[in-house]
Amino acid sequence: MNREPLIELRHVSYRLPAGRALLSEINLTVCRGETLVLLGQSGSGKTTLLKLINRLLDPTDGEVRIEGRPTTQWNPIQLRRRIGYVIQETGLFPHFTIERNVGVVPRLEAWPQQRVQARTLEMLRLVGLPPDEFATRMPHELSGGQRQRAGVARALAADPPVLLMDEPFGALDPVTRIGLQREFSSLASRLGKTIVFVTHDLREALRLATRIAMLEEGRLIAVYPADQFTSAIEPQIQKFIAAVRDGDNDLLNQEQ
């Protein structure tokens, strides 16, 4: 793999105006082409970290560098258009058709109409939403899984080098979720995007990640390649894994 760093966080902290720290002293590098999963419980600071990358938030200490340049020196509008963003409830624009939703960023970037349309149809096909059937539908006419696909298509439309995904599959039923995870992981490796993926689901992390970064209460516990994560030595990670395993065992025991 190409080890060229694309996103670097250096001594990054983020404190609320009231003084409470949501993130403390984070040092983290995301390399070009990898999928880095931020894993942690609710309130561990995963989403905050993501927002520091596309400058929806500015760090109170330290700096975030994208392509070697601190985010504070990027024009936030330009930066965000180079970074695809998928959130849990998709945030599809409810008053736009699916086609219009997917074409939002290319249109903001003032692509010519024909190119926007060609790209939109290409993206819909890519995520498995046949344009004939879906292009003119409204978001509320889609199922949760289909909306999530449309969200991914929208994030990819302007061909950004980076994708940020905030629990994109979190609200889906388990069967749909696993299907989408599979498709997404093959899509990700095909497109060669740099992806930062937030989840609290250990299995999802193991399935999708190149590397997994464990967060707890605003601190970065450790970063491991996905295949070494379950044998991590940090007690916090062992506890997290054990908690998931115990939960499963309880269920299995009940069933017997």
Place this chain on the structure above:
Amino acid sequence: MAFLEYMYRNRDAVIELTLGHLQLVGIAILAAVAVGIPLGVAASRSATLKFWSLGFANVMQTVPSLALFGFLIPVTGIGGRTAVIALALYALLPILRNTCAGIAGVDRAVIEAARGMGMTSFQMLIQVELPLAMAVILAGVRVAAVTSIGVATIAAAIGAGGLGMFIFQGLSMVNNNVILAGAIPAAVLAIFADAALGWIERRYAVRVGRP
């Protein structure tokens, strides 16, 4: 049905005063929309402005209409102009409040997504916030228009004409038929305005289905 006969005999006056009434209300609502919606947008960006503008519009609403007409006479004189200003001040609150409420009611996830996509604040307003708030804003305009049609009957007291002419005349003559010749067309106007604005609301406000 003596009032129908009275209206028929005075049909020219009824038509003229109805049109005059409509003109008073129409200009006042246009003015209130032209001020209220931009002010509401600005107020949704600034808590201080929201506090003061909504406070002002609320106070205006509590002043009895006859008193408001009276207060304005020394400033703008008697006649249509004063009536329009007073009516516009009354219409401000529902339009301003609904603009604020409509914008505040736009789904947070959608706003977050719009920012994350790299929309500028202006693009967000035009492409996302206003279209999604439009149903609520139009509902405010509808309330403002219907109440204005009622309040505008009082404008006759300061020489602004309108259907209030019949009402005040009928009151002084103690003649219900004359009062009804003003009150009934005003009621019909209100119902018509409500239906027309309701149609616009359905026709142009974006339909957002809930999954």
